[in-house]
Amino acid sequence: MFARFTPEARRTTVRAGLLSLDHGRTALDEDMFLLALAESWPVADLAVTPEAVGAEIRNREAAKGRAGDRALLAAIGIDLDEIRRRLPARRDDPLAWRLTRSRLRPLNVTLSGPAGDLPLTARARKVVEVAVSTGDHFGVTGQDLLKGLLADGSNASVSILRRLGVDLRGLAASIGFLHRSA
Template identity: 30%
Template sequence: MFERFTEDARRAVVQAREEAAGLGHGYIGTEHLLLSVLAWPEDPSAAVLVEAGLDHATARQAVRRLLGEGRDAQALASIGVDLDAVREAVESVFGAGVLDAPAEEPEPRRRGWFRSDAKAGRVPFTARARKALELSLRESLRLKSGHIAVGHLVLGVIREGEGLGAKVIADHGLDAAELRRAIEAKTG
């Protein structure tokens, strides 16, 4: 599938890894895919989000608010922040286990960018991020594009609909249907 990605879409996937690392997260989720797109505001799809008021800094702040930074957990506990209470509140909204690291599930041996291979030093994609990437291919096919562009990645995140990327978009007050139409018009 990765061979269908445009150079910019490949750059966005690589940037998602960097976004996850920068937040101290040991996985790549839909929120990291969204942040990676917003890191390049000159991209037409990112421009749609930025024009709607959702820029990289705003989205990153929302992700931090929802999940925190991995390396800050001990610091928060040392100043009296009850992390169990925070976990309970987040899970009451997003579902049990949402903050847990992705389960170590045996996967068939695959080649490519999207496999989870911690032994090789690769950061695993969450199931929702993998679904969003799969949906980006479906969006490309639906739009008869012949390639997967950055806009298709955003459409995949929106279509997946339950990951933190979609949550950040919704919490910012953006209408998913309007956003889809605007991105489709720019992506083609």
């Protein structure tokens, strides 16, 4: 699937996976795509910072009463930071990662690389599928990933953007994802 991704979109997707791992998660969800986009894509004009998105993600997890996978693993003596120090040096290299769909279960998409395998949640898979379908002959871009996030108005990323005061309709129109009627 990565064959159609621009280097920028590939880096963003891998970064989203690494952020998931850094948060102690066992799957890649759409909120990590938003955090990765906030770090790498010029979302500054939206006043969306990685710090603000990260704080919203932590607030959502705390509101649900989840300590997160990192805290659960720490409770049984597993130090994720130590595990990461022992991982191969190419952990951040986008070319060392691949995004694959299962042949037997086509709804299963996995991001695999030096840090391990991360299945995509249904909402994260939708982000990727919308991005691939909206990408042009130049390939899938970070802007296409943003379109994928905006495609499902009920996902966590859209909720985070709303709480941060982003005009979602204006954002969608600005990236050509929403055509205003005449």
